[in-house]
Amino acid sequence: MMQMKTNNISDNDINNHDIAEDSVDITQLRTPIKVDLSPIYNFLGARTTQAWVDAAIADLPTIIQDHANCEKKAAGTAMNLIFRYEFSYDLQRKLAQLIREEMLHYEQVLGIMSDRGQEWRYLSAGRYAKGMLKHKRTYEPAAMVDVLIIGAFIEARSCERFAALAEVIDDERLAKYYRYLLKSESRHFEDYLALAQSLSEDTIDERVAFFKEIEAELIVIPDTELRFHSGTPA
DSSP states (O other): OOOOOOOOOOHHHHHHHHOOSSSGGGGOOOSSOOOOOOOHHHHSSOOOOOHHHEEEEEETHHHHHHHHEEEEEEHHHHHHHHHHHHHHHOOOOOHHHHHHHHHHHHHHHHHHHEEEEEEEOOOOOSSSHHHTTTOOOOTTTHHHHHHHHHHHHHHHHHHHHHHHHTTTTTTTHHHHHHHHHHHHHHHHHHHHHHHHEEEEEEEOOHHHHHHHHHHHHHHEEEEESTTTTTEEEE
């Protein structure tokens, strides 16, 4: 597994999204001032159930592994989009920032796994992202608008679950890392929504409301697999 080297990151570095060339020792990260999550809670159509939190705490290795997978997939998705939609400067710039940030988070989670003695294992994708993507429109730019709206919900749900886990995890180091992630994750969903609106001549409110219902249902209804974005454990 990848080992993480020690670098000190200041609050200023975090706010400016400066990324060192070497890996980052998360023990050196300073937890930012408490983040206001009310926009996240208002955006999402449902809150994470206590049953999911209990299941996640009981099987943290699966949650950590799937978190790593999510960070890698987010970077990969952004990389694919940056080649497909080269016409938009704002989209290119935001995607480039997102790729750097998600890959840094991926490396940090790998470090957590290594420190915990947790081996990498194959973990199949859950139903969550596929459950939303199957409703994506097939023509442009509507398809891209939907992809960005879905991305907003994925980022918002990630943030909501980092907060929920940080409150109850006994491992203070892991809880601190999840609180650290709130700073960046809490703004990602708004970036996605702004980009989606910039690609549409009409308001995206109707599509946002549409996916809000779908995402909430995926979170609330029983789910046979435990994943970072899974629904209520069956």
